[in-house]
Amino acid sequence: MCYRYGHMERAxxxxxxAGVDLRGAVTRGVGAQGIELSETVRRMEESIPQVILLLEAAVExxxxxxxxxxxxxxxxxxxDTMLQYISxxxxxxxxxxxxCGVDNKDIGLDRKEGAQNSRKTDLISNEEEWSIVQGALQILTVADCLTSRSSVFEASLRATLARLSTTLSLSVFGSSLDNNQLHVANDDGNGEPPLGGRAALDVAAVRLVDVPEKARKLFNLLDQSKDPRFHALPLASQRVAAFAEAVNELVYDVLISKVRQRLSEVSRMPIWSAAEEQSAFRLPTFSAYPQPxxxxxxxxLxxxxxxxxxxxxGISNSDANNDEAQFFATEWMFKVAEGATALYMEQLRGIQYITDGGAQQLSVDIEYLSNVLSALSMPIPPVLxxxxxxxxxxxxxxxxxxKSDNGNQLDLPTANLVCKIRRLNLD
Incomplete structure (x- = not known):
């Protein structure tokens, strides 16, 4: 019976x-990604309570x-069903x-192909870019909804198992569960049939009394369910966490993609090593402006x-928790700002040679980004x-x-690197 029941329930x-429709995530060309993304995310979010209802119906x-x-x-x-759905x-x-344009297919492309891809990205309007960003951020609500709904369902399932532990043991044994009672005969010694026999209409009692080995395994499970550390859906719990992590990764990749595109060629910009014009006249110097x-x-940013x-x-309205909403926004802001800074410093380390004029320009560029980070209440990394x-x-x-006291405040490896790209011998 147990195999037939399990097979039937799975089917x-x-x-x-399989009837839950999540289709729609198909690229339809430039100008449609934001709409397509929003629609698919909406379907994903709406499917979660539908699936939970199906699981609750199975329990009933x-x-x-x-x-x-x-x-x-x-x-x-x-x-198994949760695994199928999460898959x-x-x-x-x-x-x-x-x-979203972050499927990582461009990793490993040569510079020419990368530049072509960058030009394709430039075809997307600024409005479309922000539409994609908004859609990607909305995916976070899908992960949040799945995590909370599955957690509530699992807690409810544990409560159901706890109730069954009491009701089934009373139905079968007439008292609270005692494993020794699993070995009782069909007669209680007084000539009276056990409660399982008297409760002939109790389907569960009849089945469990007839199959003592199954009863033992079931009651062991029900007993375990009383432990707060017990996971009623152990594999699904792990997969939910993995899905939430994948969502965070996608959202970060979307938020950082524009930064990555803009900074991808910084180390190879011609301006750093461009020959400075020589003149017989003393020309006035002008302050450099940060580059585009x-x-x-x-x-x-x-x-x-x-x-x-x-x-x-939205988080604040749903959870009545302004602090959580503020933390959410700040956390993601810091993630992207830190990622942007790391990408920029990586590019700076890749510069092979820089003239005095190039150094002056780059210093202005760095100062601009540092001011932006300060405006966002971000600390300026010592390397930058x-x-x-x-x-x-x-x-x-x-x-x-x-050699001065101010030099002690510098990041020494970075200072040596700058000397190297400025062709300054420290010996």
Missing amino acids: ILSSEI RCISFTGGSEADELILALD TLQDTLKSLRAV YVTSVGEY LTLPQQLEPLAE ATFQTCLGTPRDQLKDLL
């Missing part, structure tokens, strides 16, 4: 889960048809990476809090501060700077 749930079926005697098989069926969500998430690549990144605000407000100081210092004064 029912599998069929119902088990109790109605078997009195709970097949609870062990039910749990296995529920776990579908993960497949959809993978397709969304392509919709860095102002574009800065403006994006400064605009990001506004994009995070609607989602943060060292780049700015050493690049902004005239080449003939750099040695003295490193």
Whole structure:
């Protein structure tokens, strides 16, 4: 019976889960990604309560048809069904990476192909870019909803198992569970049939009394369910956590993608090593302005809090927790700002040679980004501060700077690297 029940329940749930429509994550060309992303995310989010209702219905079926005697098989069926559903969500998430333009297919391309891809990205309007960002941020609500709903369902399932532990033991043995009672005969010694015999209409009691080995396994499971550390759906719990992690990874990749595109060629920009014009006349010097690549990144970072605000407000409204909403927005803002800074410093380390004019320009660029980070209440990494100081210092004064007291505040490996790319021998 247990095999037939488990097989039947899996078939029912599998069929119902297959009917949940998550399709729609198909790229339809430039200009449609944001709409497509939003629609797919909406379907994903709406599917979660639908699936939970299906699982709750399965629990009710088990109790109605078997009195709970097949609870062990039910749990296995529920776990498998959740795995099937989460697998579908993960497949959809993978397709969304392509919709968002972060499917990682461009990793390993040569420089020419990478530049072509960058030009394709530039075809996407600024409005479309922000539409994709908003859609990606909305995926966080899918992960949050799945995590909370599955957690509540699992807690409810544990409570159901705890009730079954009491009701089934009373039905079968007439008292609280005692494993020794699993070996009792069909006669209680007084000539009276045991409670299981008297409760002939109790389906669960009849089945469990007839199959003592199954009863022992079931009651062991029900006893374990009373432990707060018990996971009714162990595999599903792990997969939910993995899905949430994959969502965070996708959202981060989307949020950092524009920064990555703008900074991808910084180390190879011709301006760093461009020959400086010689003139017989003393020409006035003008202050350099930050270049478009860095102002574009800065403006994006400064605009990001506004994009995070609607989602943060949604969290605040649903949970009545403004602190949590503020933490959410700040956490993601810091993640992206830190990622942008790391990408920038990686590019700076890749510069092979820089002239005095190039150093002056780069110092201005770094100062601009540092001001943006300060405006976002982000600390300036010592490495970035060292780049700015050493690049902004005239080449003939750099040695003295490193030997001075101020030199102790610099990141030494970075300072040595700047000397190297400025062709300054420290010996």
